[in-house]
Amino acid sequence: MAAPDISKLKIERGATPSAPLRRPRRWKWLAIGAVVLAVAGALVARVGGGKADVDIVTVAQAWPSQNYTLLNATGYVVAQRKAALSSKATGRLEWLGVLEGSRVKKDEVVARLENRDVSATLGQAEANVKLAQANLLQGEAELADARNAWQRAQDLLQQKFIAAAAYDSALARYNKAKAAISAQRAAITAAQANARAAQVAVDQTVIRAPFDGVILTKNANVGDNITPFSSAADSKGAVVTIADMGTLEVEADVSESSLSKIRIDQPAEIQLDAFPELRLSGTVSRMVPTVDRSKATLLVKVRFNDRDPRVLPDMSAKVAFLSKAVPPEDRIPVTAVQPAAIVQREGKSVVFVVTDDKARLMPVMAGRKVGELVEVRGLKPGDKVVLKPSDKLQNGQPVAVTKK
Incomplete structure (x- = not known):
């Protein structure tokens, strides 16, 4: 068998593998994390964990007498004497x-x-009175002697022991003594008048x-x-x-267009700017029958029914003219809030009190209307509550106060 030819077998160094490349897995995990965070944020917002923008109002102290107010006016405390x-x-x-x-x-x-000069004049006048009185005593003595001499002369004339001329001389002396007495009494009256005038000068x-x-x-x-x-x-x-502090009254300017709401002896309530918590009962005492043409107002004077030593002349005051006298039970201030701050949750009246930038749900008991407010129990004046809370606002949810 012939041996195989391996001369044609070789590795191409620059060749590119045909298999596809794998992408890094970190992009996959980043995408998954973003989705998880979005879902978590939506869940947190749904359960009320995010900050909610809210408007707040302050719980106030209101006076039930506002329900009887027909007209308000401003003025000043003035002493009539x-x-x-x-x-x-x-x-x-x-x-x-x-x-x-x-x-x-x-x-x-x-x-x-300093009155040394007029006191000296008074002393001189009093001395003149004494001198005139002494002259009167002397004149009375002379009158008595002249009367006796005239009576003796009259007896002697009847017995023809003296001449008629001697009798006439005794009679003239007697008449002169009587005239001197009248002059001396008049001098006493004049001296006494001068003394009274000097006394008046000293008294002044x-x-x-x-x-x-x-x-x-x-x-x-x-x-x-x-x-x-x-x-x-x-x-x-x-x-x-x-x-005289017993004559203190409030003088208030009332527009002439509102005069039909005011009458003599009408009950009123007086509030002093210096003591806002002080409400004093008053009554319209009189209306000055002259209209100020420049201001189109009439001056109305309201006397105090309640006396308070803190009331001083020239204090600024507000006067509420009432439809009727305020009953004793309505002269006590109550805690009140705007009606829009009270909502219903689970069949109960509640408000959201803002403390430490969080809305705290607090049950309250709503009562009567006091002016534009509603009496509430369970709050205290000065508390901050959410105005018109939304249905999504939850107890304990952080809030951001919106500036009006």
């Missing part, structure tokens, strides 16, 4: 016995001017409280020159300003 105390006399302020906030009684001495240097009240302002200090009308340079007119 108020006085700037000064003196009719001119002088230097020597003594001041009050400060701002001091309470004084009627006729109590508030301040005193003493400044007294015209009524019970509180000192509002102190306009002068000891040593200042006081003049009646403060016309001189470096002088003061009023020493202090006093107000």
Whole structure:
């Protein structure tokens, strides 16, 4: 047998294998991971784990008296009896016995001017009164002596022991003594009048409280020159300003188009800007019968039914004119929220309270309407709740507050 020819067998070094190449497996795993993450994100969003954009409102403290309000107006607290105390006399302020906030009684001495000059005049007038009274006593003694002399002369004339001329002289002396008595009594009256005038001048240097009240302002200090009308340079007119706190009222401007809603003795509620939590009962006392043409408003005065020592003149105030007096049970504030914050979940009224950037479901009990709000129990004023929560919002879900 002939041997096989292997000379034609050889390996081609540059030849390309005909089998297909395998792709790397890592692209396959990346695609699978992306799908898994997408599904997981969808599941998380479905169960409420993603942040939800929400609007929030604050739980407020509301007053049921809002349900009786017909009209609101603004104004200021004004003392209806108020006085700037000064003196009719001119002088230097020597003594001041009050400060701002001091309470004084009627006729109590508030301040005193230097009064040595008018006091000296008063002393002189009182001395003139005494002198006139002494002259009257002397005149009465002379009158008694003249009367006795005239009576003796009359007896002697009847007995023809004296001449008629002597009798006439005694009678003239008696009549002159009587006339002197009348003049001396008139002199006493004049001296007493001068003394009263001097006393008035002294009294005018003493400044007294015209009524019970509180000192509002102190306009002068000891040593200042006081003049009646403060016309001189470096002088003061009023020493202090006093107000009767029992006459405090609120003066509010009401548009003339709303006057049909207001009447005398109408109940009202007064709220002070300085004390928002304070609501005081009031009554319309009077309406000034003049319309301000520039503002088309009428001045309405509301007196306080409830007195509070914190109320001071010139405080800003809001007045609510009511349809009827507020019952005692409606004068207590309640917790209220906007109706859109309350939703139904599983047959219960709930709200979502936002704490730590999460919405916490909280059951509440809704009550009556208070103005535009609804009374709720289970919340406290100041809580932040979600406004118009969606059906997908879940308890404990993180939220992002949308700025309005």
